[in-house]
Amino acid sequence: MTLQGSQALAFLSDRFFWLAFMLGPVVWVMLFCLFPANVSGGGGDVTGGSVPLESNLLATLRLLFLFALVYPVLEEIVFRGGLQGFLLEKPALAKSIVTGSGDNQSPWLLTPANLITSVAFTAMHFINHPPLWASLVFFPSLVFGWARDRYDHLWASMLLHAFYNAGFLLLFAQP
Numbered sequence: 001m002t003l004q005g006s007q008a009l010a011f012l013s014d015r016f017f018w019l020a021f022m023l024g025p026v027v028w029v030m031l032f033c034l035f036p037a038n039v040s041g042g043g044g045d046v047t048g049g050s051v052p053l054e055s056n057l058l059a060t061l062r063l064l065f066l067f068a069l070v071y072p073v074l075e076e077i078v079f080r081g082g083l084q085g086f087l088l089e090k091p092a093l094a095k096s097i098v099t100g101s102g103d104n105q106s107p108w109l110l111t112p113a114n115l116i117t118s119v120a121f122t123a124m125h126f127i128n129h130p131p132l133w134a135s136l137v138f139f140p141s142l143v144f145g146w147a148r149d150r151y152d153h154l155w156a157s158m159l160l161h162a163f164y165n166a167g168f169l170l171l172f173a174q175p
Helices: 015-034 036-041 057-088 112-125 131-136 138-151 155-172
Strands: none
Touching: 015 036, 015 138, 015 155, 057 112, 057 138, 057 155, 112 131, 112 138, 131 138, 138 155
């Protein structure tokens, strides 16, 4: 899984990566429509409230740095790099349950390793998030796991995770 130079960034020329990337804003709009009371300080209780946005710029930038960079990188290293990487070493967990093959170039790649990792990733979000939000983490987790499986490295899943988190924070943070 050691990649160098342009090989590590080859995912940027894959249209399926960009489809996964654009899925983030589509989901944000859907969440905005489903839970409008929670957007920009409305504070409805459907999802247990929003993320508090700090009142000063420096604190807000710190929060954005943590949510959009530090947490996604650490979570991807632990879950997709550690747990999913370990599970992918088991042949039965590395084959797509959709296609039945281990071909990581199929857009329909969904491995049992990804499913197991996504369940664990979602379970960990119940620690700090309301139950509905924590449950909804399962779906982006599948996308991050798909990217890990497809590209056989963490750069794509880290970028997707950071982008998804940044959009979520900017849309659902309370002033």
